[in-house]
Amino acid sequence: MTSAVPNLTTALTGPLLELEAHLLKRQADVECWLREQWLKTPAPFYASVDLRNSGFKLAPVDTNLFPAGFNNLNPAFMPLCVQAAQAAVERLCPKARRILIIAENHTRNLFYLESIETLKDIFEKAGLEARIASLRTDINEPVKIELPSGKICEISPLQRHGNRVAVVDFSPCLVLMNNDMSGGRPAILEGLEQQLVPPLNAGWSTRKKSDHFTHYTMVAHAFAEQIDIDPWLVSPLSLQCGEVNFMERSGMECLARNVETLLTAIQKKYDQYGIDRQPFVVLKADSGTYGMGIMMVKSADDVSKLNRKQRTKMSSAKEGLQVDNVLIQEGVYTFETLGDEQAVAEPVIYMMDHFVIGGFYRVHTGRGVDENLNAPGMHFEPLAFAQSCITPDRLDKPDAEPNRFYAYGVIARLALLAAARELA
C-alpha cells in the first residue's frame, strides 16, 4: 500500500518509538485515566491541537478552542464527526433542536468558509437545524457566498431580542462560538439565556497562553506518572517572565536569563537521550494570537539583539506598547517531512467533546524544521489523515500509521484536558 503519510526524517526516533510502544502497551491505563479525568472536568465542546513531532518528542504547541479547518478532515470519517457531535450535544443540551454557529469576522476567507460550512453539515447530519451568523456590523442582511467546493455558504447578521440571540426567523437552543473573540467579549453575547459554548471566557482576550501551558505541564506530569514515562517526552520545558515590554525594552534581563536557563536544561535532556541537535526556545507573548507574538531564539544574545521589527512583532496588541507576561518555552523540532522536496509537515488533531474525530497535516514547503508554521500569511497544503486516530493496532509496528495517529490522539487529548481545566 502506498501511503501519503509523512516520514520521520531523523535517526533520532528512539525515544518516540519507545513512547508509541508504551502508549500501546499501556492503552487500557491511558484510556481509563482519561475517562476518569473527563468525569472530573468535562471536555470543551470542540478543539483542535497543533502538535510537533521531533522523533524524540511529541508535544502540543497550540490548542484552539474555536477550530477551523474542518474541511481538511478526511470525508471518510464524517460519520465519526457526526457521532461525536451527537454525543457532545446530548451531554450539553439534549433538548437542542437548533444550533447557531457564530463565525469569525474574516468572511472573505473562502478556506474558512469551507470549514464552517463543513461544521454546519456535521450538525445537520447529526440531526440539528443549523445556521451561521456573523458579528460583523457591516452585514445587515443574509449573504450567500459560493465556495470553491460548489457549496453555498449563507451568513446572517446576529440579532439580539431580550436575553436571546437569533438570525431572521431562526431562534437557536444552542449558540456555538467559532469566533475566537480576540477583539474582546462581544456585548451582544453577554447574559444570554441560551446555552453558549465555548463560554465567553474561552476567548483569546481572556485566555493566556501561559495558563494553558501551566495546566498542560501538570496534566503531562500526572499522565507520565500514571503510565511511567519521562514527562519531558510529551511536554515542553518552560519558564515565564512577567512585565515584559518589548518596545520599551523592559524585562529583557529576565528574558535573557530564562532563555539561558532553559537552553541549558534542554541541552541536559538532549545529552540524556543522545540527541545531537541545537536546543532552541520559543518566546510567546501571553496575549498573542494568530501566530503574532511568537519568536524562536537560539541564545540569550538573540534576545538583547532584537531589532525594532522583531520587537514590534512581539508586542502583539494593537497599541504595540503593552506590558505582557511572556512564556519561554522549549522549542520542539518538526521532523516529519513529506515527499522529495522534504516539505515540513505538522499534525493538527481535531476533537469534538472528548472524542478524537480526525486530523490532517499542514504541509509547508520552504520552511525550516524549527520555524513557526502557523504564522500570518503562511501557506500550507492540508493532507488529511488516511486513518482514524482511534484504531491502534497492537499487532503492527509501534510507529505504523494507525499507531502513530493513536499517539497523536493521546497527546492532543492531554492538551484538551489542560484546556478543560483552564476553563473550569
Added chain:
Amino acid sequence: MTSAVPNLTTALTGPLLELEAHLLKRQADVECWLREQWLKTPAPFYASVDLRNSGFKLAPVDTNLFPAGFNNLNPAFMPLCVQAAQAAVERLCPKARRILIIAENHTRNLFYLESIETLKDIFEKAGLEARIASLRTDINEPVKIELPSGKICEISPLQRHGNRVAVVDFSPCLVLMNNDMSGGRPAILEGLEQQLVPPLNAGWSTRKKSDHFTHYTMVAHAFAEQIDIDPWLVSPLSLQCGEVNFMERSGMECLARNVETLLTAIQKKYDQYGIDRQPFVVLKADSGTYGMGIMMVKSADDVSKLNRKQRTKMSSAKEGLQVDNVLIQEGVYTFETLGDEQAVAEPVIYMMDHFVIGGFYRVHTGRGVDENLNAPGMHFEPLAFAQSCITPDRLDKPDAEPNRFYAYGVIARLALLAAARELA
C-alpha cells in the same frame, strides 16, 4: 459509482419514498425526540435489529440483545464502533479497565467466533483489556481456535470466585453477555458484584417476543405522532393468543380467528395504499428463538391444517408440549433483491449504546420474499453497508444510499427503544 446495494424491485415504493423523504425533512424532530427518550430509558449496551423493507413499509422483525455478526460490518467503520464502545463503557462503568465477553456455547461455529473476535478487537481498540469466556462445562482450560481470517480466538473457561467471575488471571470490571441464555439464567452469573450487561433478565428464557412488540407498537405510535406519519408504515399490525398448545391443538380457534381478523385489517391497509399483494401473517411463539417457533400463514385455514411437523416446529421448547402465548403479526414482504438472480436481501442494523454503528444485508438465494430469513440452517452471504447510517444527505434523493441507510437506522433505533423499555 457502481454500487452493490440491493434494489427495491417493486413499483410499490410510493409510501416508503414518502417515509424516507419525511424522515429527512423532520430529521431534527426525529433526533431530538430520540435523545429525549434515551434520557428517560437508557439504551441496552448493544443490539442488532433485523428489518424488512417491502417498499411500502419498513419494519423491524427481530431485535437481538446479544448480537453476533460484527465480522460482517464494513471494516471502514471500525472507528465508529470504537467510539461508540467508548461512549457505552463510559456511561455504564467509566472506571472499567477490563471487559470479559461471555460467548455463545456453539464454539465450533467459525462465523460466530469471527464475530466475537471482532467484538473483542473493538473493545481493545477502545482501550480496554478484553478476553472471551465460555459457560461450557466441557471447556476446562483455555482453547485457541484458528479462524478463516487468520486470527486466533482464545476462549477460556469461566470461573467463579465468591461474588466475582474471572478467567485464569483476568478479573474483569465489566462482564458482557454475548450469550442469549436461551437455556436459562446461568447460575454462575447470579448475584455478581461486577457489572453484568445486558442483565440476566434480557435472556430469551425471560424475554417474550410479545412484550417486545407490544413496546414496539407503543414506541412506533408515539414516534409517528411526533413526526406526523401513519404508524403502520413502520410497525406491523399484531394480535395475541394466550394458552396455545400446538401439540395438543388447544387454542387453535383463537389463532384462526385472530389470523382472519389480522388478514382483513392488513387488506384494508393495502387497499388504502393501493398495494396489490396478498396479505400474510407470521405466527411467533413467545418462547421461540433462533428462528424456531415462527411460521408464515396466508389464511385462517392454514392454521387448522397444520401438520405434525409444523406443529412440532412451533412448539419450540425442549419438551415440545408447553403452553405458550402466540403473537400473530402482520408479515412484511422483503422486496430488496440483489443481482440478476434476484437474491432476497434483508438489512441488519447494529447499535452500540444508542449509536447506530453500521449494518449489512443478509443476502439469500432461493428464498421467497415472504419467508423467514433467519431460520436454522439458513445460509446467507453478508454484504456490508457501503456507507454509514448516520450521514443522511438532504440534497440527494430520499432513497439515495445514505438516506435509505439513515431510515434503517431510525427504525432500528425505535426497536432498540422498545427493547430498552422492555428491560427497564
